[in-house]
Amino acid sequence: MKTQIEYCGKCIKGYLYNGDIVTKCDCLKQFQDKVNLQSALMRAGIYDDAEFSISNIKGNVESISKIRKYIENIETTFNRKSHLYLVGPNGTQKSYTSKCIITECLKKNITCKFVIMNDLLSYLTDIYENGYNENIEKFYECDILVIDDAFDTKKVTIFKSGYQIPFLDAFLRKRMEQLGKNIIFTSNVFIDDINEEKFSRDIKNLLQRSILHRQGQLLFDTVYSSIEDSDILSMWN
Numbered sequence: 001m002k003t004q005i006e007y008c009g010k011c012i013k014g015y016l017y018n019g020d021i022v023t024k025c026d027c028l029k030q031f032q033d034k035v036n037l038q039s040a041l042m043r044a045g046i047y048d049d050a051e052f053s054i055s056n057i058k059g060n061v062e063s064i065s066k067i068r069k070y071i072e073n074i075e076t077t078f079n080r081k082s083h084l085y086l087v088g089p090n091g092t093q094k095s096y097t098s099k100c101i102i103t104e105c106l107k108k109n110i111t112c113k114f115v116i117m118n119d120l121l122s123y124l125t126d127i128y129e130n131g132y133n134e135n136i137e138k139f140y141e142c143d144i145l146v147i148d149d150a151f152d153t154k155k156v157t158i159f160k161s162g163y164q165i166p167f168l169d170a171f172l173r174k175r176m177e178q179l180g181k182n183i184i185f186t187s188n189v190f191i192d193d194i195n196e197e198k199f200s201r202d203i204k205n206l207l208q209r210s211i212l213h214r215q216g217q218l219l220f221d222t223v224y225s226s227i228e229d230s231d232i233l234s235m236w237n
Helices: 026-044 061-072 094-107 117-130 134-141 165-178 201-210
Strands: 015-018 021-024 084-087 112-116 144-148 182-187 217-219
Touching: 021 026, 026 094, 026 112, 061 084, 061 094, 061 217, 084 094, 094 112, 094 144, 094 182, 112 117, 112 134, 117 134, 117 144, 117 165, 134 165, 165 182, 165 201
Parallel strands: 084 182, 084 217, 112 144, 144 182
Antiparallel strands: 015 021
């Protein structure tokens, strides 16, 4: 995302002068909006120097159509207990898409956080070992939480004892069921294929009933096609 303003040429350093009246030019307003959005993304835990736009995503038409509906209705129909699970191989824009969702939500003043599951486990363990972790409190408070690289045993370090899993179970259950606040997962692993020995059958069952059975698992594959608005049934009828 550019942080250097480019004036339009119709103004004087971003301001329009009409006698005694001085107003901001659209070029300055747009630049300030971009800067504010970039700051909001950093507060959400996203530090990429990129512009996140749904229009840049190519892939499964049905999944992207549902995501568009999700964003359009995030303040009403899908504002609570509407979890997404973006699944597919590496390189299919799952993480990028989740950041696009966060970007659009931030524009609507919806609070968001982004965390990698391996880091989340470290924060959760810190709570039970030291009594407090400010990150976890923010993950409970935000409206939308993205958990990236979820449930992949190649990307998430699980102790042989499974020590961290009850902490993860309690966290997910509280946020998803008690608080009813949305979580968006990205993963290379389908919900039905989650390793029960590593992550527990209880967590897998939670995701199956809260996401899979409500059509919230969205496929990301390597079949690219143009994204057109299409008649997709509303999610979770």
